[in-house]
Amino acid sequence: MKYFTILWANLRRKKLRTILTIGSFAVALFLFGILAVVRGAFSQGVDVAGADRLVIINKIAIIQPLPLSYQARILQIPGVKEVTFANWFGGYYQDERNFFANFAIDVDTWRSVYTEYVMPEEQWKAFAEDREGCVIGEGLAERFGWKIGDRIPMKGTIFTGTWEFNVRAIYKGKRLQDDVNSMWFQWKYFDERKEFQKGLIGWFTLRVKDPDEAVQVARTIDETFANSPYETKAETEKTFAASWVKQMGNIEFLILSIGSVVFFTLLLVTGNTMAIAVRERTRELAVLKAVGYSDVTLLLLILSESLIIAVLGGGVGLALAKAFTLRGDPTGGLLPFFFLQGNAIWTGLALALAIGAISGLAPAVSATRLRVVDALRRV
Amino acid sequence: MVRVDGGSNGQSLIRMRGVDKKYVRGSEELHVLQGLNLDVEQGDFVAFMGPSGSGKSTLLNLLGGLDTPSAGSILVGGEDITQLSARELTAWRARHVGFVFQMYNLIPVLTAQQNVELPLLLTKLSKSERRRHVEAALSLVGLPDRMSHYPGQLSGGQAQRTAIARAIVTDPSFLLCDEPTGDLDRKSAHEIMDLISDLSKEYGKTVLMVTHDPLAAEHADVVLHLDKGVLVEASRVGGP
Numbered sequence: 001m002k003y004f005t006i007l008w009a010n011l012r013r014k015k016l017r018t019i020l021t022i023g024s025f026a027v028a029l030f031l032f033g034i035l036a037v038v039r040g041a042f043s044q045g046v047d048v049a050g051a052d053r054l055v056i057i058n059k060i061a062i063i064q065p066l067p068l069s070y071q072a073r074i075l076q077i078p079g080v081k082e083v084t085f086a087n088w089f090g091g092y093y094q095d096e097r098n099f100f101a102n103f104a105i106d107v108d109t110w111r112s113v114y115t116e117y118v119m120p121e122e123q124w125k126a127f128a129e130d131r132e133g134c135v136i137g138e139g140l141a142e143r144f145g146w147k148i149g150d151r152i153p154m155k156g157t158i159f160t161g162t163w164e165f166n167v168r169a170i171y172k173g174k175r176l177q178d179d180v181n182s183m184w185f186q187w188k189y190f191d192e193r194k195e196f197q198k199g200l201i202g203w204f205t206l207r208v209k210d211p212d213e214a215v216q217v218a219r220t221i222d223e224t225f226a227n228s229p230y231e232t233k234a235e236t237e238k239t240f241a242a243s244w245v246k247q248m249g250n251i252e253f254l255i256l257s258i259g260s261v262v263f264f265t266l267l268l269v270t271g272n273t274m275a276i277a278v279r280e281r282t283r284e285l286a287v288l289k290a291v292g293y294s295d296v297t298l299l300l301l302i303l304s305e306s307l308i309i310a311v312l313g314g315g316v317g318l319a320l321a322k323a324f325t326l327r328g329d330p331t332g333g334l335l336p337f338f339f340l341q342g343n344a345i346w347t348g349l350a351l352a353l354a355i356g357a358i359s360g361l362a363p364a365v366s367a368t369r370l371r372v373v374d375a376l377r378r379v
Numbered sequence: 380m381v382r383v384d385g386g387s388n389g390q391s392l393i394r395m396r397g398v399d400k401k402y403v404r405g406s407e408e409l410h411v412l413q414g415l416n417l418d419v420e421q422g423d424f425v426a427f428m429g430p431s432g433s434g435k436s437t438l439l440n441l442l443g444g445l446d447t448p449s450a451g452s453i454l455v456g457g458e459d460i461t462q463l464s465a466r467e468l469t470a471w472r473a474r475h476v477g478f479v480f481q482m483y484n485l486i487p488v489l490t491a492q493q494n495v496e497l498p499l500l501l502t503k504l505s506k507s508e509r510r511r512h513v514e515a516a517l518s519l520v521g522l523p524d525r526m527s528h529y530p531g532q533l534s535g536g537q538a539q540r541t542a543i544a545r546a547i548v549t550d551p552s553f554l555l556c557d558e559p560t561g562d563l564d565r566k567s568a569h570e571i572m573d574l575i576s577d578l579s580k581e582y583g584k585t586v587l588m589v590t591h592d593p594l595a596a597e598h599a600d601v602v603l604h605l606d607k608g609v610l611v612e613a614s615r616v617g618g619p
Contacts, residue, residue, distance in 0.1 A: 002500050009488040287484045290445060291498045291545070292473020294466065372445045376480070 003297075007305055014277070018309065021273050025313020025355075026320065028266040029348050033321025035255045036344035040177075041337045042251045052081075052211040053113065054218050055240040056204040059231035063088075065200035066230050074206060077224065079217040081209045084109035087187060087202035091154035091163060093144065100140055102154065102183040103202070104190035113205050116174045123148065123169035131189040134165035137180035141170050143328065154183075159194045179337060205237070263355060270359035274306050278363035285367050286375030295368035302364035303357060310356025311349070318348050381423050381601040383610045385416035391454075392552065392585055393419040393442065398451035400437050400608075411437045413608040415451070419553075424579040424586040426599035433605040435589040436557060442587055443476050443555045444468045456552060473501050477546030479575075481558035483538040485530040485545075491517065492526040495544045502549065516544035520574060536567030543574060553585035554578065560595045572598045 011018050056074070058064035065087075074083050087104040107128050111117070119135065127133040136146060146152065150167045165185050173180050191198060208214050218234035225232045235243075278285070285298060318340070325340045385396060400412040411434040419425055427435045440446040441453060444460050453460050455475060463471055485494045492513050499509040517523055520540040530538050539559060546554055556575060560568035576598045578584040588599060596602045604611050 002506070005489070005493055006486075006497075006500075009486070009493070013488045283484065284486050287478075287480075287486070288497065289469065290443070290472065290478050292469055292501050294469050297501075373440050376484075 003301060003304075006301060007308060010277075010281075010305055011308065017273065017277070021270055021309050022313040022316065024266055024269050025310055025352055026317035028262050029314045029317025029352055030320045030324075031262055031317075032259060032348050032351065033318050033340050033344065034324065035259055036348070037321070037325050037338055037340050039251060039255045040339065040341055040344065051236075051238070052207050052214065053237040054206050054208060054214060054221070054234050055237050056206065056221060056232050056234045057202075057240075059222075059233040062203065064230075065197050065202060066204065066232065068199050068201050070225065070230070070232070071204065073224065074204060074221060077217065077220050079208050079210065079213045079220075081207045082109060082112040083204055083206040084113040085187070085201040085204045086110075086184075087190060089154070089159060089163075089185075089190070090157045091159075092157065093152060093154055098144075100143075100181050100183060101179070102185070104187040105184045106187050110184070113207050116178050117171045118174060119169045119171040127168035127186075130166055130168050131186060132164060132166050133168035134183055134185040135169040135171055136167055136183045138170055138172050139180040139328075140183060141167075143181070159190075163193070177337060177339070177341070181337075263351060267355050267359055270306070270309070270355060271362065274302070274360050275363045275366075277305075278302060278367055282370065282375050285370055286372045289370065289372045290376070298367050299364045302367055303360045306360025306364075307353060307356040310352040310359075314349050314352025314356075317352075318345050380418075380420055381425055381603070381612075382418040383416055383603060383612055386418070390420050391418040392421045392423075392456060393417065393587075394452075394454040395442075396452050396454075398441065398453060399449045400434070400441065400446075401449045411608055412441075412448070415608075415610050417603075417610060419585060419587065421585055422579065422583045424576065424598070424600045425588065426596040426602045427587070427589045427605055427610075428591070428593075428596055428602055429605035434608050435605050438605065438610075439555050439557055439587065439589050443478060444472045473498060473549070475552040477549070477551040477554045479539070479543055479546050479554060479556040479559045481561040483530070483535075483542040483562070485538055485541055487530050490527050490529055491522065491533065491541045491544075494530070494541055495548050497545060498549045512548050513544075516548040517541070519547070520544045534567070535563050536570055539563060539567070539571050540574065543571070543578075547578065547584070553587060556586060556588040556590075558590055558592075559588065560590065560592055568592065568595065 056066070056070075058066050066085075068085065071083050071085060074080055084106050086106070089102045089104055091102050092098055093100075111124070124135075127135050134152065141147065146167050148167055148170065152165050152167060154163045154165060156163055165183075171180065172178075187201065206217075208217050214236050218236065221234040222232050288298060289295075322340045322345070325338055328338060330338070380390075395415055395417040398412055398415040398417075399410070402409040402411060415438070427438060429435050437446065441448050444463070448461055451461070455471075458471075460468060460471060485491075486497070489497075492510075495513045495516055496509055499512055502509075504512065514523065514526070517526060520543050522537060522540050522544065525533060525537060525541070528537075530541070533541060539562075543559075554575070559575065560571050563571060572595050575586055575588070579586045579600075586599075588595070590596050601612065
């Protein structure tokens with residue numbers, strides 16, 4: 001700490017340059033934060049997928065339905081614990097831009113499979129007793145200002161017409177990353193009212209007794225319904241979510257590419273800045289060596305300077321990214337999980353520190369190699 | 380008593396024996412110092428004079444442990460500094476040498492107090508102890524009211540006083556002054572030389588000074604002349 005005076009004075013030596021360098025870090029880390037948020041939003045389904053859950057869809061495509069009658073047969077397959085089902089509705093509220101996930105669910109079995117969603121018991125009971133009732137996530141409630149008792153008109157896209165629902169329950173996720181931006185309503189009401197695909201559902205989700213047997217159970221299910229009019233494709237929820245993400249393209253590669261270019265550029269910029277900053281101080285460094293400052297002390301002083309810039313800039317960038325995400329999903333529902341996670345913040349800070357260290361290392365080492373006699377001779 | 384003949388002197392603080400310094404530039408070998416002998420006692424004030432390129436600064440660099448000789452030995456307080464590693468030499472400089480440069484070499488972004496404190500940061504002194512030492516040093520050079528001034532806010536003479544305060548704040552074994560008045564007007568130069576003289580005479584500091592200025596050299600006890608790498612005694616002020 002006793003060297004802080006020197007560090008602080010050096011940082012204030014060229015204020016504009018220091019601010020611009022900190023700004024470079026801030027911009028890069030802000031971008032990193034946003035990329036991490038987007039990546040998290042796309043992979044959220046993969047990350048939160050239950051290890052003991054399987055998703056069963058029509059083998060042809062997810063938009064093709066499956067018979068409700070499969071539920072009882074699936075339950076008889078060894079290793080299956082609970083089975084529920086749902087159907088994509090695809091409606092919107094007032095404007096198509098107000099997109100959010102909404103689907104019909106089986107009231108009797110839904111909560112036994114999706115245990116991560118919680119709400120007051122009386123609310124769930126009220127929902128179960130109201131054919132036109134619906135459950136909304138707290139994120140959705142906040143977004144549209146909905147509350148219990150509100151009547152929500154939804155415009156159907158696949159199942160046309162205006163569908164009105166009464167908000168009977170608001171659910172939360174047990175974990176921060178659980179999706180709280182969906183709307184559920186009763187499949188029975190949905191099946192009665194829809195004009196086609198009667199008795200058919202969108203997909204099944206089941207829980208297995210032993211996660212280690214999940215793959216075997218999935219194989220058995222597919223074999224059971226092989227050569228039927230509705231062949232199935234059963235896979236773990238994680239695999240299902242991952243393949244869903246893949247349909248959007250190689251997001252991971254895209255984000256890594258952009259991130260790498262940004263950080264490499266940042267490294268060049270800060271490396272050059274630090275090199276100039278140290279070169280300008282050659283004579284002062286020589287004086288410090290003359291009065292007894294060791295090579296290690298000088299190395300640490302220069303590296304610390306670089307690291308302070310990195311931490312300040314990185315901190316500002318990540319704080320801005322966090323503030324940006326606090327405003328919620330800017331895409332209007334495409335990325336419901338728009339959240340900068342703690343591990344992304346720590347990774348960002350670690351990256352900033354690494355770049356700070358690398359960019360400060362070369363000038364710091366050159367300072368230690370400085371010959372006092374030669375440096376003092378230069379004017 | 381300062382001697383350059385290599386004669387035995389048991390009281391020497393600094394003892395150089397047969398010191399050579401050569402530089403190789405391309406195919407050419409420059410023999411800057413040749414077989415120098417020097418004995419300096421505690422409290423001596425020695426001025427080195429000579430034409431440009433005569434090796435004055437090289438000699439000062441060797442005495443200050445900033446450079447190493449091609450041959451010979453340099454003993455300071457009985458310790459042969461030519462045998463020290465670069466790391467040991469750095470630590471040795473912090474303990475034993477106070478440098479005063481022609482261009483002051485203060486750090487412009489630090490106040491006078493912070494500049495003077497720089498060598499003390501290497502010690503185990505507490506913050507309050509460091510502050511006391513800095514105040515004492517700045518008072519000694521006549522700048523107790525310039526603690527919070529930056530070098531850019533000081534006159535040349537004040538900046539050099541600050542540099543002298545930095546040199547003496549750790550109470551080193553000796554001071555090395557390289558043209559301390561070279562960048563000052565006559566009045567300031569005179570004041571600086573009075574100050575350095577006081578440090579030698581009143582506080583018993585050993586001072587080794589390189590100068591081109593005969594008036595500055597007059598303040599020294601002994602003036603030694605360097606010519607073509609050889610040291611000869613030019614005059615002894617008030618001595619035998």
